[in-house]
Structures are given as structure tokens and as C-alpha cells.
Amino acid sequence: MLFFGGRALKGITIVIEEFVAQSSVLMLALCITVTILLLKLLASRRINHPKQYYVIILIGLTISGFNAVSLLATPYTIINANQEFDEAFGLNWENSIPSNVQNYFLPTPYFFSSHFLSIPEREITVDTDVLFYTGENITLYFDVYRPIMPASQLPGNGSIIINLHPGAWMSGGKGTWNMISTSKYLAGQGYVVFDIEYGLIDWFEYGAEAPDTPEYVMGNFTIEDQVRHIGIFTNRCVSEFAATYGGNLDSVYFMGRSAGAHLAGVGGLGYNYDFHNTTFNPNMTIKGVIPLYPPSAAPELLLKENRTENPDLYNAYDLVHLADPQDPPVLIFQGTSDGQVWIESVEVLDEDLEAKGVACCLLKFPFAGHANDFVLSSNIGQVWVYYLERFLYLTQTIS
Amino acid sequence: MNCYIILIYIVIIKKFEDIMIIRKKYVKYLCMILLIMNLLSVLLSILHYFIGLNIIVGSLFSILIVVSWFLNIALIIFTEYKVVKSSPTGKKINRLGYGFLAVQIVAILLLVGGLFLLNASWFTPLLQYSLILIGFFSFFVYGAIFSYFNLKALDLREVWKIE
Numbered sequence: 298m299l300f301f302g303g304r305a306l307k308g309i310t311i312v313i314e315e316f317v318a319q320s321s322v323l324m325l326a327l328c329i330t331v332t333i334l335l336l337k338l339l340a341s342r343r344i345n346h347p348k349q350y351y352v353i354i355l356i357g358l359t360i361s362g363f364n365a366v367s368l369l370a371t372p373y374t375i376i377n378a379n380q381e382f383d384e385a386f387g388l389n390w391e392n393s394i395p396s397n398v399q400n401y402f403l404p405t406p407y408f409f410s411s412h413f414l415s416i417p418e419r420e421i422t423v424d425t426d427v428l429f430y431t432g433e434n435i436t437l438y439f440d441v442y443r444p445i446m447p448a449s450q451l452p453g454n455g456s457i458i459i460n461l462h463p464g465a466w467m468s469g470g471k472g473t474w475n476m477i478s479t480s481k482y483l484a485g486q487g488y489v490v491f492d493i494e495y496g497l498i499d500w501f502e503y504g505a506e507a508p509d510t511p512e513y514v515m516g517n518f519t520i521e522d523q524v525r526h527i528g529i530f531t532n533r534c535v536s537e538f539a540a541t542y543g544g545n546l547d548s549v550y551f552m553g554r555s556a557g558a559h560l561a562g563v564g565g566l567g568y569n570y571d572f573h574n575t576t577f578n579p580n581m582t583i584k585g586v587i588p589l590y591p592p593s594a595a596p597e598l599l600l601k602e603n604r605t606e607n608p609d610l611y612n613a614y615d616l617v618h619l620a621d622p623q624d625p626p627v628l629i630f631q632g633t634s635d636g637q638v639w640i641e642s643v644e645v646l647d648e649d650l651e652a653k654g655v656a657c658c659l660l661k662f663p664f665a666g667h668a669n670d671f672v673l674s675s676n677i678g679q680v681w682v683y684y685l686e687r688f689l690y691l692t693q694t695i696s
Numbered sequence: 697m698n699c700y701i702i703l704i705y706i707v708i709i710k711k712f713e714d715i716m717i718i719r720k721k722y723v724k725y726l727c728m729i730l731l732i733m734n735l736l737s738v739l740l741s742i743l744h745y746f747i748g749l750n751i752i753v754g755s756l757f758s759i760l761i762v763v764s765w766f767l768n769i770a771l772i773i774f775t776e777y778k779v780v781k782s783s784p785t786g787k788k789i790n791r792l793g794y795g796f797l798a799v800q801i802v803a804i805l806l807l808v809g810g811l812f813l814l815n816a817s818w819f820t821p822l823l824q825y826s827l828i829l830i831g832f833f834s835f836f837v838y839g840a841i842f843s844y845f846n847l848k849a850l851d852l853r854e855v856w857k858i859e
Contacts, residue, residue, distance in 0.1 A: 316812075320808050320811075320812075323804050323807055323808050323811075324808075326765070326800075326804055327801065327804045327805075329769070330769075330797055330800045330801055330804065331801065333769060333772060333773065333797060334794075334797040334798075334801070337772070337776055337793065337794065337797065340776060404750060404751040404754065405751050405754065405755070408749070408754045408755070408757075408758055409758035409759075409761060409762060410740070410741070410744060410749070410754060410757040410758045410761055411744070411754075413761070413807055413811075413828070413831075413832055414741055414744050414745070414828065414832060415810075415811060415814060415825075415828055417744065417745050417748055425817075472817040473815055473816050473817045473818070476815055477814070477815045477816075477817060478814045478815050671812065671815060672811045672812060672814075673814065674811060675811070
């Protein structure tokens with residue numbers, strides 16, 4: 298699972314890969330402990346059956362070794378991420394963050410101690426199930442995470458993050474499956490995080506659908522409808538929610554995971570694209586796009602017309618086609634063992650976006666699979682958060 | 697690092713009796729160091745939540761966790777080989793060793809559960825952090841008890857196969 302993800306075996310392994318890499322450090326400890334326990338139990342057999350005894354040692358150490366690879370790859374992840382930031386923000390990017398701001402950030406990309414104890418949370422306020430749309434036989438809600446301290450005293454300065462959940466355009470929902478701990482962490486940094494719902498496609502089936510999908514968001518939709526729902530949220534955000542929750546409309550980010558990452562890309566890169574000019578509210582300034590394990594384009598069958606019938610429609614949901622030099626910087630999370638969104642396609646997306654003049658940082662996490670940012674304090678999650686908070690701060694200051 | 701871990705374990709487990717002629721005073725030092733390290737880990741984990749850790753203390757804490765975990769394991773292996781299990785105290789130490797391994801397994805599972813459930817909206821933060829804290833503390837508190845018990849039993853000549 299660590300080396301190939303669910304790509305090779307398919308089926309249930311696609312779901313299992315989501316848990317493997319981010320629990321591998323604890324599994325390493327578990328394997329060693331179980332091996333020692335077995336050796337202790339079989340100590341009396343060491344003389345009469347030495348082969349059994351040493352086979353257990355060999356198997357235990359081999360499995361432990363496999364579980365160690367993700368941890369051992371962490372320095373590579375950090376070096377790679379630094380290079381990406383150097384290219385996007387210049388060699389001096391770390392020094393451009395004032396020390397009083399850095400005090401709020403993780404001091405280092407990875408603390409082994411935080412891996413077990415989690416990253417301490419700052420005090421925040423969470424409002425859940427706020428209605429923003431009723432119609433088409435669905436109701437759409439959002440949860441909002443915001444700081445208790447005045448946002449102006451925090452690195453986020455009230456910047457708005459529109460957070461779009463994963464689920465293959467046909468399942469999932471806000472909350473649990475959209476990484477609550479990341480939303481809470483960012484709220485503690487002074488960001489106003491809107492974790493929003495959008496209409497889900499009820500006629501599409503996918504092997505690894507997210508559980509607990511609410512019925513009230515399901516309908517006969519296509520991806521165009523989903524983007525329209527997000528556009529409706531942007532309109533209400535500008536007219537009402539930004540003021541209600543203390544959000545800063547001059548600094549807005551689209552963030553999303555998997556299918557939500559694709560939609561975040563459409564919002565963040567397509568807000569100035571002619572096709573979408575009536576979809577998203579123009580009275581907000583997009584400062585960055587944060588797609589995690591993003592498909593680069595919409596599957597044709599989820600659009601109203603296919604690529605041959607209507608190439609303009611397809612292009613309007615193709616992230617590379619939407620990109621232009623005026624677009625904000627992009628920060629991508631991608632695991633190299635992701636069996637659902639392959640690393641090769643994301644590397645191509647990264648190259649194509651840069652070729653179009655968009656500053657793009659691709660953070661590659663060796664041995665990580667799909668949705669491997671679930672445990673925020675893992676060796677994957679900590680590195681991600683370290684660079685995410687710096688990306689958010691650096692891009693706020695870019696006009 | 698993998699090679700080092702494998703080498704260390706093979707050396708410790710396979711050739712333990714042959715290559716390590718351990719005197720009581722060294723075992724005493726090991727138990728005392730372990731007792732301090734386990735208790736220090738508990739103390740630093742409390743500071744981690746209440747005041748946060750800067751880069752130096754955080755790094756030292758990270759090293760402390762790794763070293764104390766390996767030393768705790770080493771003490772379990774050591775007692776397996778060097779305790780006279782037929783003596784009442786030796787039997788108790790042996791059982792405590794089993795208990796320590798069982799606690800470790802449960803602690804790891806609690807940590808995995810707690811860390812994953814931090815994202816679950818259907819669990820309260822109290823429950824989420826309880827799993828993490830019980831998992832973390834149980835390991836180091838048990839480690840402290842185990843090292844203390846060994847320390848106290850060191851003077852009992854009939855318990856040990858060491859000089």
C-alpha cells in the first residue's frame with residue numbers, strides 16, 4: 298500500500314491506502330512491540346525451535362522497516378517543499394515573514410512529539426449548519442470556523458477560506474470528511490474558514506464513495522450545477538456572511554480536497570474566466586488556491602455535454618485551460634502513492650500551470666495516499682501545515 | 697536507520713547473554729535514567745498542551761520520546777534474559793514485562809484512534825483528547841513504574857542472573 302497505493306490492486310485497497318501512510322509511524326511502534334511480545338512468549342522455544350524464533354524476528358523487523366519508510370522520507374519532503382517555495386516566492390521567502398508572525402506558526406516542519414500528542418489548538422468559535430441555499434429540492438449549509446481573538450492580531454487577518462469537501466462529486470459532506478482539525482487550526486491562525494456543501498450528483502456511482510452523505514444535498518446535478526452552488530455561496534458571502542463572521546473580502550482563498558480540489562481550482566483559477574464571469578461574485582479578491590490531491594479536469598460524463606459536443610464547456614472546467622498569469626498562486630498537496638489521483642497527472646498539472654504563468658508549489662509526500670492529510674499531526678500532516686500556513690501568509694501580501 | 701534498528705535488535709536479542717556481561721550498577725543507572733526520562737516525558741507532554749514547546753525544547757522532547765521508548769523496550773528484553781522467573785519477585789517482574797507490552801499495544805491503538813478521531817464531528821474533544829492522553833501517559837507512567845520496580849528489586853540477589 299505504501300509503495301503503490303490502491304492503484305495496483307483497486308477495490309477496497311483504494312480506501313485502505315487513505316489510512317496506511319499517516320498511521321505508519323504508530324504501526325512501526327506496534328510491529329516492534331508485537332514482535333517483542335511474541336519473542337517473549339516463545340522464549341522457551343528458542344533452544345528447541347530456533348527457526349521459528351528467528352523467522353518471527355525477521356518478519357517483525359521487515360514489516361517494521363516498511364512502516365518506517367514514510368517517516369524516513371520526511372526530510373526529502375521538506376527539501377522538495379523548500380525548493381518549490383524558493384521557486385515561487387524567491388530564496389528569501391522565510392525571512393520575509395516577520396518574527397512576531399512566525400511565533401504563531403509551527404516552529405519546525407516536524408516534531409516527533411507532536412506526532413503523538415497532536416498539535417495544540419487555539420481557542421476558536423465554530424458555528425455549524427448555517428443555511429445558505431434552498432432550491433432545486435436541496436438545502437445547502439455551511440460550518441464556519443473563526444478565531445476568538447481579533448483576527449487583525451493574527452497572521453490570517455480575517456482572510457476567508459472557502460473549503461470544499463471531497464467525495465468524487467457524488468458523496469461526502471462538510472465536517473468530518475473535510476478535515477475539521479485543519480479548519481480549526483487555520484481559524485486559530487486568524488482565518489475565517491467556511492466549510493460549505495454543494496449539490497451532489499445522485500446518478501453517478503463511484504467505488505470509494507464517502508460515507509454519511511446527507512440526502513438533502515443529492516440531486517440530478519452536473520459539475521456545472523455544483524460550481525453554480527459555490528457561486529451562490531460567494532454572492533451571499535459578499536453580501537452577508539463576510540460581515541457577519543468578520544471575514545476579509547480582500548483576501549479570499551479556495552481550498553478543496555479531491556473532487557473539492559477540482560471545484561476549488563475552477564473557483565480560484567476560473568473567477569476571471571469569461572465563461573464563469575456571472576458565477577462568482579467579483580467583489581472579492583482571490584489570493585490563492587489550495588487544491589489537495591486534485592483531478593485536473595472534470596470527468597466528461599459529469600458535464601452536461603461531452604468534450605466533442607461542446608469543447609468550450611469542457612475547457613471551462615479544465616484547470617490548465619482556466620489558468621492565466623493574473624491568477625493567484627497555487628499550493629498543491631499530493632501523495633506519491635495516491636491510487637485515485639495519480640502523481641503523474643498532478644505533476645503535469647503543476648508544470649502546465651507554471652507554463653501558463655501561475656506560481657505553483659507542488660508538495661509531494663512520498664508513500665502518502667489519497668486523503669493523507671487526515672491526521673494533522675502525522676509526519677505528513679505537520680509538514681503540510683507548516684508550508685500551508687506560510688503559503689497563506691506570503692500570498693496575502695501579494696497584490 | 698532501518699539497518700541500525702535491525703542490527704541493534706539482532707545484537708540485543710540473539711547475542712545478549714554472550715556479549716553483555718552487565719553489572720548491577722549499570723542496570724541501576726539504566727533504571728534510574730529510565731525512571732527520570734519517563735517522568736520527564738509526562739511532564740513535557742503537559743507543557744506541550746499548556747504552554748507549547750519552542751524549537752529547542754520540542755526537539756529535545758522528540759529525542760527523549762524515542763530514546764525512552766527504546767530503553768523501555770531494552771529493559772523488557774533485559775529482564776526476560778536476566779531475571780530468575782522461578783523466584784516470586786522475578787515472576788512479578790516477568791509479568792510486569794508482559795503487562796508493559798500489552799499496555800504499549802493498547803496505548804498505540806488508543807493513539808491511532810484518538811488522532812484519527814480528532815476530525816470526527818460526532819466525537820467530543822474531551823473524548824478525542826482522552827484517547828490521546830490515556831494512550832500517551834499510560835505508556836510512560838507504566839514505564840516509570842516498571843523501571844522503579846526493577847530498581848527496587850535489584851538488591852534481591854535471588855532475582856537476578858547478574859553480578
